[in-house]
Amino acid sequence: MTAQPPTSIVEQHWKRNLAVCVLGAFTTIVAMTLLLPFLPLYVEHLGVSDPAAIVQWSGVAFGAPFLSAACTAPLWGRLGDRYGRKLMLIRASLGMAIAMSLIGLAENIYQLVGLRLLAGLLGGYASGATILVATQTPKERSGWALGMLASGIMAGNLTGPLIGGLLPPLIGIRNTFFLAGGVIFLAFLATAFLMKEAQRPRRAADSAKPATIRAWELIPDKKPVIIMYVVASLVMFSIMSIEPIITVYLTQLHTANVTLMAGVVMSATALASILSASRIGKLADRVGHWKVVIGCLSAAAILLIPQAWVSNEWQLVVLRFLMGIALGGLLPCIAAIIRHSVPDAVAGRMLGYSTSSQYVGQVLGPLTGGYLGGHFGMPVVFVVTSLLMAGCAMAMWLMPPATVAD
CATH class of the missing domain: 1.20.1250.20 (MFS general substrate transporter like domains)
Incomplete structure (x- = not known):
């Protein structure tokens, strides 16, 4: 009762x-x-x-x-x-x-x-x-x-x-x-x-404390989990290294209404991610989450290169929208791979670590993008971010897990 x-x-x-x-x-x-x-x-x-x-x-x-x-x-x-x-x-x-x-x-x-x-x-x-x-x-x-x-x-x-x-x-x-x-x-x-x-129900004062679970000791193959933490951090890094400098980039392109166009460029990425997340998730259920993450990372890396040399703001809007399609499928697939790679008892904790790794990307991305853009020019930010994503995709292709999460 x-x-x-x-x-x-x-x-x-x-x-x-x-x-x-x-x-x-x-x-x-x-x-x-x-x-x-x-x-x-x-x-x-x-x-x-x-x-x-x-x-x-x-x-x-x-x-x-x-x-x-x-x-x-x-x-x-x-x-x-x-x-x-x-x-x-x-x-x-x-x-x-x-x-x-x-x-x-x-x-x-x-x-x-x-x-x-x-x-x-x-x-x-x-x-x-x-x-x-x-x-x-x-x-x-x-x-x-x-x-x-x-x-x-x-x-x-x-x-x-x-x-x-x-x-x-x-x-x-x-x-x-x-x-x-x-x-x-x-x-x-x-x-x-x-x-x-x-x-919340309170634990009785005389009841024994639950045994401490050592999460990492329960995971049979730690490699895919660790790789997904790196990818999760890199996804947020790739977004956050670019967005804080977009307004300055548009100013260099002599855009008329800079703040409005900056909002449109950033929202285009978010809108594409919303539209693509569920569809790419369904594709991953059929062909495998690991393969889809490699494909999305590769597509995002390729799309970053032309962003470094656009000649007007609408080219940037289109390219950021296309990149948002690729980025939208990454985080759900990352969560699925982690979920399928760990026991039920520690799934919540491991997914929580994934969120923490995203915070790392959200911190390092703006710092790196601001430094590179300020000292070496805006195109360098796009090129460096592209190389990081391409390198991560290559590493995943070369190091498939023992049992791929499908």
Whole structure:
């Protein structure tokens, strides 16, 4: 009888919880990505005048929140297990609302980087919402619910750059941050007052602690798992090394409305990834996930080369869209290979490590792209990223796993 109240709460409120989580994840992802089209312009506005320094500081500022998020994600996960997921979502939404508003008040580049670090430190709404939906939804509807949440997250990645391209010319860069903070605050209010979380059952004080599982010792063939962590990091690296410098690149192409076109270029990649993910996933189920990852890496590497020498912005839009098709199939296939390569008992933990490896790419990508673009020119960023992806595809082709995940 003691288990009935939590079950009742789940059955009564899971749809409302899902709606709140989709809203919160969408708004926070939009807030994290909307500054991409105008980030170099904001860096210049804050007093950085040297073109190479603008590109480099743009990469540092964009990668900063992913660094702090990677460092604090395990802490928020443990606190969520102890005190509840709703409390962590309240913390993340309120913290993001404050951080985004303060970014609009930054007076120099160091304050901007520090506030971006703060945003990553306090954020994590989307990952927390995923765990809450997975645990607070009836099992027979959990797949649909998680799919809806994933759609909200992808929609945020698609919408953020477009909003960031449209709003600054209309209301100003600083007011754009204030507006984003206000929208996230609405998500905070919805999370605090509309969400109902079932209490987690507590372990009795005299019960024995569960035995510690040594995850790596249970994996018979560690090679495919390790390779997939490298690929996951490289996928995010390839995206993040390019996007923070796209605005500067478009300026060099003498684009008329730079911020709007930068938003279109970035959104084209996200839109293509959304459209291709499920279709490439079905293809991988038929021909094998390992082969599809090699194919997607190779296609992305090839498509990066002509991006280095486009003559107008629409050529870049088309090439980024085509590259997004290839990138869309990578992360689902990576997750499938890891899932098929490890025992059920440690699958969640190993997939969590995959997320951490993506954080590594999200940090190193902007830093590397900013440095190379600022010191050696924009084409070098595309060429180096292409060589890395081609090298990874070659390594996978030369080192197939003992049992390929199909």
